[in-house]
Amino acid sequence: MSTDVGILSFMLEKQKKQTKAERTREAILSAARILFAERGYDGATVRDIAARAGIDPAMVIRYFGGKDMLFVQAADLDLRLPDLSDVPGDAIGETLVRHFLAIWETGGAAGGLPVALRSAASNELAAGRLREIFATQVAPALARAPGIRPGPLAGLVASQLLGLAFCRYVLKLPPVVVIPPETLVIEVGRSVQSLFDAAR
Amino acid sequence: MSTDVGILSFMLEKQKKQTKAERTREAILSAARILFAERGYDGATVRDIAARAGIDPAMVIRYFGGKDMLFVQAADLDLRLPDLSDVPGDAIGETLVRHFLAIWETGGAAGGLPVALRSAASNELAAGRLREIFATQVAPALARAPGIRPGPLAGLVASQLLGLAFCRYVLKLPPVVVIPPETLVIEVGRSVQSLFDAAR
DNA sequence: GTCTATAATTCGATAGAC
DNA sequence: GTCTATCGAATTATAGAC
Numbered sequence: 001m002s003t004d005v006g007i008l009s010f011m012l013e014k015q016k017k018q019t020k021a022e023r024t025r026e027a028i029l030s031a032a033r034i035l036f037a038e039r040g041y042d043g044a045t046v047r048d049i050a051a052r053a054g055i056d057p058a059m060v061i062r063y064f065g066g067k068d069m070l071f072v073q074a075a076d077l078d079l080r081l082p083d084l085s086d087v088p089g090d091a092i093g094e095t096l097v098r099h100f101l102a103i104w105e106t107g108g109a110a111g112g113l114p115v116a117l118r119s120a121a122s123n124e125l126a127a128g129r130l131r132e133i134f135a136t137q138v139a140p141a142l143a144r145a146p147g148i149r150p151g152p153l154a155g156l157v158a159s160q161l162l163g164l165a166f167c168r169y170v171l172k173l174p175p176v177v178v179i180p181p182e183t184l185v186i187e188v189g190r191s192v193q194s195l196f197d198a199a200r
Numbered sequence: 201m202s203t204d205v206g207i208l209s210f211m212l213e214k215q216k217k218q219t220k221a222e223r224t225r226e227a228i229l230s231a232a233r234i235l236f237a238e239r240g241y242d243g244a245t246v247r248d249i250a251a252r253a254g255i256d257p258a259m260v261i262r263y264f265g266g267k268d269m270l271f272v273q274a275a276d277l278d279l280r281l282p283d284l285s286d287v288p289g290d291a292i293g294e295t296l297v298r299h300f301l302a303i304w305e306t307g308g309a310a311g312g313l314p315v316a317l318r319s320a321a322s323n324e325l326a327a328g329r330l331r332e333i334f335a336t337q338v339a340p341a342l343a344r345a346p347g348i349r350p351g352p353l354a355g356l357v358a359s360q361l362l363g364l365a366f367c368r369y370v371l372k373l374p375p376v377v378v379i380p381p382e383t384l385v386i387e388v389g390r391s392v393q394s395l396f397d398a399a400r
Numbered sequence: 401g402t403c404t405a406t407a408a409t410t411c412g413a414t415a416g417a418c
Numbered sequence: 419g420t421c422t423a424t425c426g427a428a429t430t431a432t433a434g435a436c
Binding site: 039040041042043117118119120121122127130131134139152154155156158159160161162163164166167168170171172173174175176179183184187188190191192194195198 | 239240241242243317318319320321322327330331334339352354355356358359360361362363364366367368370371372373374375376379383384387388390391392394395398
Binding site for chain 4: 020021024055058059062
């Protein structure tokens with residue numbers, strides 16, 4: 001079966017070369033996430049991203065087709081929201097805030113949420129991504145909370161959590177930055193919980 | 201006293217000419233507020249602003265010294281927050297939300313708050329303005345609420361109100377846009393109130 | 401006071417050599 | 419696959435005519 005051996009060695013070589021190309025691709029994407037999250041869509045230039053990734057600006061276009069398509073990839077994210085049907089009814093607020101804070105505090109700068117939130121106010125592409133994330137991830141997850149009437153709940157919860165992230169991680173409002181995470185879980189958790197209690 | 205008459209007629213003439221110049225200045229500022237609020241600092245160009253004001257782009261620089269200084273003027277705002285020492289302790293949440301919504305719903309597009317919020321995420325100048333507004337207007341006003349412990353309260357209230365404005369007026373998240381103002385006053389008011397109750 | 405013309409940058413994207 | 423060189427467009431800001 002020389003054919004099989006040929007295929008195998010081809011795949012190995014292909015995988016090896018893909019590893020090299022994929023490493024470049026990952027380097028671009030990683031640099032893009034950091035700079036998009038720091039400066040927003042307009043503020044982060046293709047040249048800056050290429051410089052941070054250690055490659056030529058032309059490669060960014062070659063790998064991703066354009067700045068806009070690179071941004072869409074960089075702003076991609078999975079919130080991995082917990083299944084609220086497993087959470088006690090009076091602990092939903094704290095659970096959500098704790099999960100949301102963990103997304104930001106751990107590796108937040110490398111994820112897509114800071115990228116999307118930073119640019120959403122001044123870039124329609126980013127705004128659309130954020131609206132889509134709400135519709136496909138946040139709203140369905142909140143709807144699984146037991147005994148909740150449909151209504152404005154999901155939008156109001158999103159407003160509160162995004163407002164917290166905005167003031168703490170984007171605007172960096174000093175009094176919000178210094179609040180310990182545990183305090184946020186309790187205080188904001190209670191406030192979010194009051195939204196759920198009212199929708200029951 | 202021909203001197204007095206001379207001064208008087210000079211002042212009248214001066215006032216007349218100032219009226220003309222002031223009208224141009226107001227036209228620029230008004231156009232700048234609308235475009236800065238719509239597209240953010242980077243998205244709104246001096247050319248666009250001049251075109252909407254019906255004057256030459258060079259005049260914008262001449263009147264305001266530069267795009268950045270025009271922005272500072274456009275982002276200036278007075279929240280006119282009510283004196284919370286006059287408000288019943290259990291109505292503070294609703295009072296704040298109602299006042300905040302009124303700022304946005306009536307003439308919001310012409311004010312400085314949409315300008316500042318739209319650009320705060322991607323422009324340090326705007327972010328500084330917003331932080332300054334919090335420090336000089338929001339925090340002192342909230343501190344006048346009777347029987348409140350100092351702590352994270354002010355920052356959390358600002359987070360919730362800014363989050364609401366962000367989702368409703370900037371991001372235009374559909375489920376948040378369609379909520380009637382009265383519902384917002386009640387629902388968000390209760391949630392804000394729970395922050396105050398916990399700080400007592 | 402006002403406008404024309406342009407200076408001086410900076411950006412995304414592409415063509416083509418290697 | 420990668421890089422050099424550059425195009426074409428858009429930006430703020432200024433200089434100078436009227």
